[in-house]
Amino acid sequence: MLRELLLPRRLVMLAILAVIILLVAVYGRWAWLGEPKYQALILKGIGNTLLLLVLTMGIGMALAIPLGLAQAAGPWYLAAPARAFCGLIRGTPLLLQLFLLYYGIGSLFPGIPGIRDSFLWPVLRDAWYYAVVGLSLSVAGYEGEIMRGAFRAVPHGQLEAARAMGMPRFTAFRRIWLPQALQRVLPTLGGETVLQLKATPLVAMITVVDIYAVASRVRSETLITYEPLLLLAVTYLAITGAIVALFRWFERRVPQKTA
Amino acid sequence: MIGSSLLASTLGLLAIDPPGWGAVLLAGLWHSVLIAAGAFALGLAIGILGAYGKLYGGPVTKDLLAIYTTVVRAVPELILILILYFAVTDLVNQILLSLGREKMQISGIAAGIMVLGVVQGAYATEVLRGAILGVPAGQIEAARAMGMSPVLLARRVTLPLMLSLALPGLANLWLIATKDTALLAVVGFAELTQATRQAASTTKAFFTFYAAAGVLYLALSILSTLVFALLERRARRGQRPVQG
Numbered sequence: 001m002l003r004e005l006l007l008p009r010r011l012v013m014l015a016i017l018a019v020i021i022l023l024v025a026v027y028g029r030w031a032w033l034g035e036p037k038y039q040a041l042i043l044k045g046i047g048n049t050l051l052l053l054v055l056t057m058g059i060g061m062a063l064a065i066p067l068g069l070a071q072a073a074g075p076w077y078l079a080a081p082a083r084a085f086c087g088l089i090r091g092t093p094l095l096l097q098l099f100l101l102y103y104g105i106g107s108l109f110p111g112i113p114g115i116r117d118s119f120l121w122p123v124l125r126d127a128w129y130y131a132v133v134g135l136s137l138s139v140a141g142y143e144g145e146i147m148r149g150a151f152r153a154v155p156h157g158q159l160e161a162a163r164a165m166g167m168p169r170f171t172a173f174r175r176i177w178l179p180q181a182l183q184r185v186l187p188t189l190g191g192e193t194v195l196q197l198k199a200t201p202l203v204a205m206i207t208v209v210d211i212y213a214v215a216s217r218v219r220s221e222t223l224i225t226y227e228p229l230l231l232l233a234v235t236y237l238a239i240t241g242a243i244v245a246l247f248r249w250f251e252r253r254v255p256q257k258t259a
Numbered sequence: 260m261i262g263s264s265l266l267a268s269t270l271g272l273l274a275i276d277p278p279g280w281g282a283v284l285l286a287g288l289w290h291s292v293l294i295a296a297g298a299f300a301l302g303l304a305i306g307i308l309g310a311y312g313k314l315y316g317g318p319v320t321k322d323l324l325a326i327y328t329t330v331v332r333a334v335p336e337l338i339l340i341l342i343l344y345f346a347v348t349d350l351v352n353q354i355l356l357s358l359g360r361e362k363m364q365i366s367g368i369a370a371g372i373m374v375l376g377v378v379q380g381a382y383a384t385e386v387l388r389g390a391i392l393g394v395p396a397g398q399i400e401a402a403r404a405m406g407m408s409p410v411l412l413a414r415r416v417t418l419p420l421m422l423s424l425a426l427p428g429l430a431n432l433w434l435i436a437t438k439d440t441a442l443l444a445v446v447g448f449a450e451l452t453q454a455t456r457q458a459a460s461t462t463k464a465f466f467t468f469y470a471a472a473g474v475l476y477l478a479l480s481i482l483s484t485l486v487f488a489l490l491e492r493r494a495r496r497g498q499r500p501v502q503g
Contacts, residue, residue, distance in 0.1 A: 009318055088477065090434075091476060093438040093441035093442075095441045096469060096476060099456065099459075099469050100466070100469035103459065104459075107465045107466060198335040201335050202337065205445070226342070226345065226346075229341055229342050229345075236333065237330070
């Protein structure tokens with residue numbers, strides 16, 4: 001890895017990169033980074049982005065398992081709605097889905113009499129929950145399709161053997177089918193997590209304060225065009241790198257059978 | 260249901276003629292399709308050059324292309340669009356000023372196509388690189404042995420043969436292109452999502468309009484899927500069907 005970086009042409013490229021970074025650092029307008037107000041906001045934004053990522057990947061995967069199973073092996077009255085749901089999520093832009101949830105469905109709730117006094121109101125009014133629901137459903141739609149393929153790909157003999165041993169159906173699912181399907185999905189999961197990370201800045205459009213929203217606020221308050229965007233790009237690059245490294249480490253720990 | 264009665268009373272707003280906003284939505288859809296098609300074409304052009312560069316280029320070309328595809332695929336499209344949008348318009352105006360011309364306003368469609376095209380190009384490079392690698396080496400070697408020039412070889416052998424391998428990936432890219440046009444709403448361009456947002460906030464019929472836009476996007480994606488299935492069948496003509 002290090003030796004590959006030390007090839008002459010790469011040393012030249014690294015030098016050019018260093019010069020560019022230096023120029024940007026010296027001539028760019030970075031004074032806003034020193035203000036405690038923005039520092040606190042940036043930390044909060046990164047925290048919200050990461051929380052949103054972990055939360056929605058978790059909920060989304062939990063929803064994707066029944067969606068995939070229904071499509072792979074369910075009766076038609078479960079398979080058809082699951083397929084329609086995945087088509088709907090994959091066929092429309094996530095930004096529109098978020099608008100539909102927050103402004104569309106959110107605008108119908110105040111019409112229900114008495115809802116403003118109920119305990120649900122603080123939840124229904126808060127954009128954060130709409131963002132979590134929207135992003136989770138999006139993960140569920142895309143992963144549901146992948147889980148369908150994974151469930152199908154588990155060799156038939158494995159399930160037949162389990163049944164022949166007299167294993168109850170749910171135990172066979174828990175011990176044989178699901179683990180093998182998840183193992184098949186694991187190599188794609190890192191890429192899907194990166195895709196999900198790249199989807200999170202859309203929640204800023206429905207007023208959730210993630211790192212992108214913080215950068216937008218800096219831009220509109222200081223009238224600086226490029227520097228906050230560059231910081232954003234570097235932040236996302238760093239998080240992407242961390243996700244890739246994490247999954248590589250995780251994959252090495254899970255035994256893989258190679259033919 | 261309160262929702263359904265509210266929905267019924269606002270359905271009239273979707274009419275094509277002026278009190279309704281149907282024409283605005285359809286114009287937005289047309290802009291979205293136009294930008295997606297332009298960006299897809301530009302992405303394909305970049306992708307073909309990029310794939311050849313990654314496979315046959317010199318070491319520096321390979322490194323630069325690796326940086327391009329990695330950075331574009333790791334940074335959210337929303338941020339790339341903002342950076343590229345401001346950078347491209349600034350750059351064009353700087354060039355115009357240095358040439359002693361007036362500043363000009365770059366049309367939203369041209370900017371949208373350029374910005375999304377650069378993003379699409381990175382993904383297309385990877386898709387096409389994989390597809391070219393899937394072409395049997397013997398075919399390309401045979402063409403070289405016949406003395407075909409590289410351009411003729413690409414046109415007659417490599418590109419037609421890799422098409423059937425690349426089409427599923429390209430179909431995905433096209434669907435991503437149509438959905439990514441929604442992100443241009445952020446820079447205020449009047450594609451479908453922005454037109455919908457305008458209509459919804461003017462009439463306050465949020466649910467009706469966002470649902471209608473969803474139906475339009477869905478129709479576009481279903482139609483595209485059908486067209487690509489036909490294209491793939493045509494690209495695979497003459498191939499032996501796999502025995503299952």
